[in-house]
Amino acid sequence: MTSPSSPALPPVAADVAAGALELLPQRLRKRIDPAVAKASGWPVEATHDGVRVRVDADTSVTLKVTDGIVARPEDAVCDCLLSPACLHRAALLSSAPLAETGAAGPAAVEQTAGASARPDTAPDEPHTTPDEPDAAAAPKEPDAPDGGVQPLTAAQQSALVGLRRAATGVLVAGVAGGGAVQRVELLHAAHSARIAGLPLPAAAAVRIARRLDEARSGDPGFRLSELSAELAGLLGLLRHPADAVTPARRTYRPAKPLRLHGLFTEPVVTASGYAGATGYALAPDGGLRTLSDIAPGGPERAAAAALSPVPGGCALSLREWGDGGAVILTDPTVSPEGRIGGGARLRSVRAPGAAWHEPPLDALWQKPPADQLASALDWLHLPADDRPAGGDLLFLSGVMTGQGGFAVTGGPTLRLLAPDERPELPYAENLRLLGSYPGLALRLAGRVVPDRPDGIRALAAAWRGHDGGTVRVDLGLRRVHRTDVPAPAAVFAPCAPPPALPVELDLLRRAVHRAVAGGRAVTAAAADGELPRRLRAVGLATGADCARALAAAAAERRHDALGRLLPGDPDAFATAWLAAAVYVSAAAGSLLAAAWSAAGPEASQTRSGPAGAQP
DSSP states (O other), X not given: OOOTTSOOOOOBOHHHXXXXXXXXXXXXXXXXXXXXXXXXXXXXEEETTEEEEEOSSSOEEEEEOBTTXXXXXXXXXXXXXXXXXXXXXXXXXXXXXXXXXXXXXXXXXXXXXXXTTSXXXXXXXXXXXXXXXXXXXXXXXXXXXXXXXXXXXXXXXHHHHHHHHHHHHHHHHHHHHXXXXXXHHXXXXXXXXXXXXXXXXXXXXXXXXXXXXXXXXXXXXOOHHHHHHHHHHHHHHHTOHHHHTOOOXXXXXXXXXXXXXXXXXXXXXXXXXXXXXXXXXXXXXXXXXXXXXXXXXOTHHHHHHHTSBOTTTOSOBHXXXXXXXXXXXXXXXXXXXXXXXXXXXXXXXXXXXXXXXXXXXXXXXXXXXXXHHHHHXXXXXXXXXXXXXXXXXXXXXXXXXXXXXXXXXXXXEEEEEOSOOOTTSOHHHHHHHHHTSTTOEEEEXXXXXXXOTTEXXXXXXXXXXXXXXXXXXXXXXXXXXXXXXXXXXXXXXXXXXXXXXOHHHHHHHHHHHXXXXXXXXXXXXXXXXXXXXXXXXXXXXXXXXXXXXXXXXXXXXXXXXXXXXXXXXHHHHHHHHHHHHHHHHHHHHHHHHHHHHHHOGGXXXXXXXXXXXXX
């Protein structure tokens, strides 16, 4: 058995993992899932250029690592007689985390600290209806820039159909019923799409494969809602080929000198075997910028990366920068989304910083909470490459309540959620401690949670300390102690309960997520025949149509001319599910914004007292 001190498997390029399964004969492919389960117990030992995995006394698989990943098929070698078309090699490569493909540096690595703790990874929400035509057929041609029609190449058409088939297969099987075959078919389709010049849907497919990895391994960072959103984004993108053929746009261009005031630093741990930290800062134009140090590693690397220096010669770590520091960058390179690159010409010098309650940072907390929420929800509906850095962040002032909630000044009462449940990151521990101090006035930086209208994911907090000074903490990097928090003297008035979705809409949301978790069979078995009527009774007529269409598509079984039962139509099920997913997302966002707007400035009043003042 692999001990906790054994080296972890290195990340594997998606095309290498997919190719390993393609080589297997059909009789071995049927045995891949049990083999993957066994592979987690094979001992791993480090070598000078990678790792060696002992399958048994006579067999081992060697993985050679280049730039932190297993990049080529020939870098994975088994010494059994069937290699490379052997079960050992395929199972091991299917067990390893997926590498970031085409990452040009730390800033290009997918951040999955809860995004959204997985920032910048939630998909574009498509718009469709329950009776939309089958998208598995040859896709429509995108419009050309001159207003004409730009035909898709044969390779692109084939790749889009393959992606649609693979994504639909994942949905029909569900997380519980799927396995390595569905995952690798998705990776194979992603590889074909990337070769055909379709980087956006290819990247979305790889993200879904990573979410499946998280679910399979019991990763604390896995969230079913995020897998649902990724699937909806990919299936929607495949229905709009003009968007699917859009080239990747993450380029870094020279920019003018920047003075950046640090806000906070967030630990990043991905399912693909990468970890590090991302610093958020305010730029002179009022927008946010990010700077990341992310490389292969586990949660322990996040704390170490937070101590890495800001590039360019500045004697300031990412954590110090986020804790009230400021830097001036000369010759920086910046992506259109606001990510700062580490070019060779970059130079940095330390500058006087600011506290959260001082200009220019204080302006972030002066924006009405409802306006901030509306901007964050709009951000979630943008294509991934068009989202400005930090666009899903909320900057809120308020007071901890006696029920462990957080009463937002000028907004609702919310629950503070941990962006990451890994025990190595102190989010949950810190939030439990802060929740035990009712009346404590806080300023928070958090991330919107579209499927949890009653909460936000808290990333950093500030409050008044014992000496009257401000205590500012990155909640995922530093453990808060009771000595850091003074006993509040304010008496907190009763507050309204956290906003919640209507029960009927929440039931439809759960049905959407249940379909992803259990697949078509579970959706058919657990369908609520009363849900369409209940949705229509509360005025959600479109939701009722979506619920009815989803249940019908899951249960639909056809017969041939001889009366024999035929398999259900997977594309009809995917179409109905996508319509329901898009509707739930749009309706939840609309109701959530209305709830925050209705909360009003009186939602979080406290009686006067020294601890009630804002930090």
